[in-house]
Amino acid sequence: MIIADRKPLEEIQEMVKSCGKILLVGCKGCVTVCNVGGLKEVQVLASILRIARKKEGRPLEVEEKVLERQCDPEYVEQLRDTYDQYDAVLSMACGVGPQFLSEAYPDQRFFPAVNTKFMGGAVQHGIWEERCAGCGTCIIHFYDGMCPIARCSKSLLHGPCGGSADGKCEVSSDIECIWDKIVRKKMEQDRLEDLRVLRAAKDWRTARDGGPRRSIREELVK
Amino acid sequence: MHLKNRLDVGEFAVLVEMEPPKGIDISSMVFVAEKLRSKVAAVVVPDMTAAVMRMSPLGAAMILQSKGLETVMQVCCRDRNRLALQGDLLSAYAGGISNIMIVDGQDLAFGDHHQAKAVDDIDGEQLARAIKGLCQGRDMAGTELLGAPAFFFGAEFNPGLEGDELEQELERLDRYKDAGAGFFITTPVFDPAVLENLADRLDVRQLNLIPTVMMLKSVGMARYIQRNMPHFHLSDQLIRRLQKASDKTREAVQIAREALAVLREAGFKGAMLAPMGWERKLPEVLV
Ligand code: SF4
Ligand code: SF4
Numbered sequence: 271m272i273i274a275d276r277k278p279l280e281e282i283q284e285m286v287k288s289c290g291k292i293l294l295v296g297c298k299g300c301v302t303v304c305n306v307g308g309l310k311e312v313q314v315l316a317s318i319l320r321i322a323r324k325k326e327g328r329p330l331e332v333e334e335k336v337l338e339r340q341c342d343p344e345y346v347e348q349l350r351d352t353y354d355q356y357d358a359v360l361s362m363a364c365g366v367g368p369q370f371l372s373e374a375y376p377d378q379r380f381f382p383a384v385n386t387k388f389m390g391g392a393v394q395h396g397i398w399e400e401r402c403a404g405c406g407t408c409i410i411h412f413y414d415g416m417c418p419i420a421r422c423s424k425s426l427l428h429g430p431c432g433g434s435a436d437g438k439c440e441v442s443s444d445i446e447c448i449w450d451k452i453v454r455k456k457m458e459q460d461r462l463e464d465l466r467v468l469r470a471a472k473d474w475r476t477a478r479d480g481g482p483r484r485s486i487r488e489e490l491v492k
Numbered sequence: 493m494h495l496k497n498r499l500d501v502g503e504f505a506v507l508v509e510m511e512p513p514k515g516i517d518i519s520s521m522v523f524v525a526e527k528l529r530s531k532v533a534a535v536v537v538p539d540m541t542a543a544v545m546r547m548s549p550l551g552a553a554m555i556l557q558s559k560g561l562e563t564v565m566q567v568c569c570r571d572r573n574r575l576a577l578q579g580d581l582l583s584a585y586a587g588g589i590s591n592i593m594i595v596d597g598q599d600l601a602f603g604d605h606h607q608a609k610a611v612d613d614i615d616g617e618q619l620a621r622a623i624k625g626l627c628q629g630r631d632m633a634g635t636e637l638l639g640a641p642a643f644f645f646g647a648e649f650n651p652g653l654e655g656d657e658l659e660q661e662l663e664r665l666d667r668y669k670d671a672g673a674g675f676f677i678t679t680p681v682f683d684p685a686v687l688e689n690l691a692d693r694l695d696v697r698q699l700n701l702i703p704t705v706m707m708l709k710s711v712g713m714a715r716y717i718q719r720n721m722p723h724f725h726l727s728d729q730l731i732r733r734l735q736k737a738s739d740k741t742r743e744a745v746q747i748a749r750e751a752l753a754v755l756r757e758a759g760f761k762g763a764m765l766a767p768m769g770w771e772r773k774l775p776e777v778l779v
Contacts, residue, residue: 474607
């Protein structure tokens with residue numbers, strides 16, 4: 271899923287500082303699962319914003335709403351009757367949400383309340399980690415199911431760099447060296463030979479480098 | 493005389509564009525360059541035009557400098573991050589290259605290494621500020637340099653746009669000016685009226701605006717440009733002239749020569765000849 275963090279409060283306050291009435295809209299998709307933009311978070315942010323502005327003596331009216339998904343025109347449509355009743359709309363979905371909203375309602379302003387970070391999952395309660403960089407041509411079968419593109423700081427494809435130490439990456443002791451894991455697993459399974467295969471320079475066109483991407487499923491296109 | 497001084501005193505500056513070789517054989521580049529030495533103010537060395545891999549402009553420009561030619565080194569942000577860009581700029585200055593032209597660079601999809609990863613760490617306007625910073629003795633991280641360069645740098649300008657696109661282009665030009673750009677080399681101009689039309693928006697003669705004269709190598713090329721690059725404003729008349737000529741090559745040389753003369757007459761600070769692979773014809777154009 272897509273993992274995001276809420277933006278610092280000051281940044282959000284700065285965005286809405288000229289507003290008197292806003293809509294705060296969450297999403298029941300990924301951002302609900304990673305506890306950053308679901309119903310609960312919408313309620314919390316709404317009250318923080320109200321209280322802060324009340325203290326300043328310039329009350330801010332914040333209405334709350336949570337859509338099933340903000341990346342789906344069908345649900346985005348649910349704001350049709352109300353979207354123009356606000357000075358701005360603050361979205362707690364990933365970066366896709368406010369863009370779909372502003373495409374549907376070009377005469378309204380939409381602000382992002384979260385920083386969208388990566389594709390990954392929860393490794394323990396409250397901790398999420400990156401697993402995929404969306405390169406468009408998955409090669410993790412060469413690496414026993416571990417992705418060196420997303421999980422090696424240098425995206426190395428043939429083995430660890432000289433900075434790998436005690437299973438940690440040279441970038442930070444908080445980052446595991448995925449190459450340490452890949453090599454260990456290959457050793458355990460007696461398949462270290464796999465790593466002798468020279469991989470051709472990657473075709474990055476399927477990643478962002480070929481320009482913004484699109485996926486077309488012919489059988490579904492009417 | 494350095495390019496900047498030449499522009500300052502208003503002596504018409506003829507620039508020529510010369511692509512570095514795709515390979516290590518520099519003999520042809522050097523051969524042409526030596527013939528041009530007394531005829532041009534500077535050689536503009538592109539940074540992998542159209543994303544086609546070739547010798548880097550840093551190497552090629554240093555070679556040309558060593559042969560006694562002044563160069564303008566193009567820099568685009570597509571292939572290098574801010575460390576590599578700044579590092580190459582320092583190398584360039586230490587190697588005698590003091591003129592830089594910032595270009596956007598075409599997408600990798602246009603070139604011959606489609607699978608490559610684009611860098612685009614910073615954009616041209618940020619690079620302009622970085623160059624200014626280097627000249628003030630600091631790198632982008634704010635660290636003091638051991639000796640600061642004194643670059644004379646410029647950027648591209650497309651005078652042939654219209655409407656909103658032209659407005660955006662003029663704004664971009666202003667931002668580059670604010671960042672310290674000292675000259676602007678245009679996209680190819682086939683009709684000088686395009687420049688005159690800008691006279692109420694820009695002081696086209698004071699600005700160090702250097703129009704590009706592109707060599708029309710064939711009728712086919714001219715037609716292609718007319719069809720696909722409307723902002724170059726290539727007229728039917730020019731195509732007909734080329735069509736009618738019995739010796740098309742000679743006519744193309746003549747057209748370029750006349751275009752240079754027109755710009756010189758009209759009081760522009762200079763012009764850049766883009767030979768489009770006809771580097772060997774340059775000495776003829778510049779007799
Ligand atoms: S190889 Fe590419 S698609 Fe597969 S997990 Fe890694 S980044 Fe994602
Ligand atoms: S230490 Fe490991 S994860 Fe970090 S860059 Fe080197 S190989 Fe990649």
